[in-house]
Amino acid sequence: MTLISPDAVFCPRCGQPLGPAGIAGGEHAVCRRALDLEPPRYCVYCRRRMIVQITPSDWTARCIEHGETTESTWAPA
Amino acid sequence: MTEQVATQPTTATTSPTDAAADILAVAREQVLERGERLTYDQILAVLQTSDEQLEELLAIAHEVRMRYMGPDVEVEGIISLKTGGCPEDCHFCAQSGQFTSPVRSVWLNIPELVRAAKLTRDTGASEFCIVAAVRGPDAKLMEQMRAAVAAIKGSVDINVAASLGMLDAEQAQDLADMGIHRYNHNLEAGRTYFPNVVTTHTWDERWETCQLVKATGMELCCGGLVGMGETIEQRAELADQLGELEPHEVPLNFLNPRPGTPFGDLPVMPANDALRCIAAFRLALPRTILRYAGGRELTLGDLGTRDGLMGGINAVIVGNYLTTLGRDPQEDLALLDELKMPIKALSDTF
Numbered sequence: 485m486t487l488i489s490p491d492a493v494f495c496p497r498c499g500q501p502l503g504p505a506g507i508a509g510g511e512h513a514v515c516r517r518a519l520d521l522e523p524p525r526y527c528v529y530c531r532r533r534m535i536v537q538i539t540p541s542d543w544t545a546r547c548i549e550h551g552e553t554t555e556s557t558w559a560p561a
Numbered sequence: 562m563t564e565q566v567a568t569q570p571t572t573a574t575t576s577p578t579d580a581a582a583d584i585l586a587v588a589r590e591q592v593l594e595r596g597e598r599l600t601y602d603q604i605l606a607v608l609q610t611s612d613e614q615l616e617e618l619l620a621i622a623h624e625v626r627m628r629y630m631g632p633d634v635e636v637e638g639i640i641s642l643k644t645g646g647c648p649e650d651c652h653f654c655a656q657s658g659q660f661t662s663p664v665r666s667v668w669l670n671i672p673e674l675v676r677a678a679k680l681t682r683d684t685g686a687s688e689f690c691i692v693a694a695v696r697g698p699d700a701k702l703m704e705q706m707r708a709a710v711a712a713i714k715g716s717v718d719i720n721v722a723a724s725l726g727m728l729d730a731e732q733a734q735d736l737a738d739m740g741i742h743r744y745n746h747n748l749e750a751g752r753t754y755f756p757n758v759v760t761t762h763t764w765d766e767r768w769e770t771c772q773l774v775k776a777t778g779m780e781l782c783c784g785g786l787v788g789m790g791e792t793i794e795q796r797a798e799l800a801d802q803l804g805e806l807e808p809h810e811v812p813l814n815f816l817n818p819r820p821g822t823p824f825g826d827l828p829v830m831p832a833n834d835a836l837r838c839i840a841a842f843r844l845a846l847p848r849t850i851l852r853y854a855g856g857r858e859l860t861l862g863d864l865g866t867r868d869g870l871m872g873g874i875n876a877v878i879v880g881n882y883l884t885t886l887g888r889d890p891q892e893d894l895a896l897l898d899e900l901k902m903p904i905k906a907l908s909d910t911f
């Protein structure tokens with residue numbers, strides 16, 4: 485699993501649980517590809533919808549419980 | 562009656578293949594040589610050309626662009642001032658509050674806007690467009706725009722554009738007085754397909770706002786999306802209606818199906834159809850800025866992006882979009898450099 489954290493339990497795109505294969509799992513293959521062109525929307529730890537702000541050059545996504553992820557700290561796949 | 566019969570043989574003897582070959586000759590003569598836009602029927606014929614004719618079609622569209630618009634490419638950055646929670650129901654849009662899209666409602670503050678404007682300017686862009694997901698601006702949004710435009714103009718040398726939904730005449734004038742250089746309001750779809758895309762307002766209301774914008778002297782930016790399930794006829798209709806409207810700029814979006822929206826499960830448009838659209842829009846709008854807007858990364862990829870720039874496109878949005886991400890701006894700038902298409906200078910935009 486190559487999400488931002490090995491502790492991630494939810495898909496950052498669709499919010500559904502990640503199986504043992506993580507985001508590489510078959511049911512999230514579409515999500516993983518889409519994340520090349522989308523910021524994460526769901527917190528990978530608690531599944532809350534994050535507050536996402538996008539500018540032409542970067543983005544930030546914030547979970548009220550788990551804090552902020554930015555483009556520079558995010559490695560989706 | 563007799564007259565009608567007498568005129569029929571010319572069309573009746575023309576096979577579809579002849580008609581398709583003809584349309585390229587017509588485009589060359591009518592648009593390239595004489596500078597007259599294609600009619601609805603001609604746009605439709607362009608959209609019906611074969612894959613084998615695509616290269617020639619794009620070459621003609623490119624020649625038209627070079628002759629009437631020159632080699633410059635206008636570069637723009639866009640930013641969302643207010644994201645999500647929109648009361649309207651545009652079926653392609655992740656920012657509508659009517660669907661279960663994962664996009665949460667949020668406002669950007671003015672220092673962030675100024676920072677984004679600076680970074681956009683650093684790419685060489687001449688336009689910075691502030692967008693809000695609203696039906697139309699209320700007094701609070703107008704005040705925020707006033708403050709934002711003043712802050713940006715005070716520290717960044719860039720044209721400020723806006724896209725805040727439907728306007729009344731007074732709001733349009735206020736925005737012009739604030740120094741908004743260009744206002745975006747898309748037709749989104751051809752008139753007959755529009756009710757399948759939006760039910761909370763009408764195509765005519767959009768047309769009306771476009772006319773109000775033009776009346777203030779602001780430049781009008783007005784385009785739409787293709788690949789939303791419309792027929793080819795309805796696609797031609799959008800290009801033709803834009804030709805009639807004569808906006809300064811047309812942003813061309815290819816549907817990027819967003820999860821949770823009514824169009825979320827539509828297929829991505831085939832690249833060749835998208836390229837035919839680019840050429841058709843250029844031939845319908847020979848003297849208009851034709852901009853790559855959303856969806857090009859998904860629909861066209863790197864190779865198709867290049868083909869579109871060599872097939873009628875003369876403006877790009879650099880970097881990210883409102884709810885999705887774009888290519889790295891440096892990749893686009895390197896491509897323009899390679900194609901020997903200079904970035905349009907700010908001083909050339911007035």
Ligand code: SF4
Pocket residue numbers: 647648649650651654655656657658693694695696726
């Ligand atoms: S396209 Fe604009 S008006 Fe329509 S739902 Fe999205 S933000 Fe609202």
Ligand SMILES: [Zn+2]
Pocket residue numbers: 495496497498499500511512515516
């Ligand atoms: Zn997923």
Ligand SMILES: [Zn+2]
Pocket residue numbers: 527528529530531532547548549550551
């Ligand atoms: Zn969380």
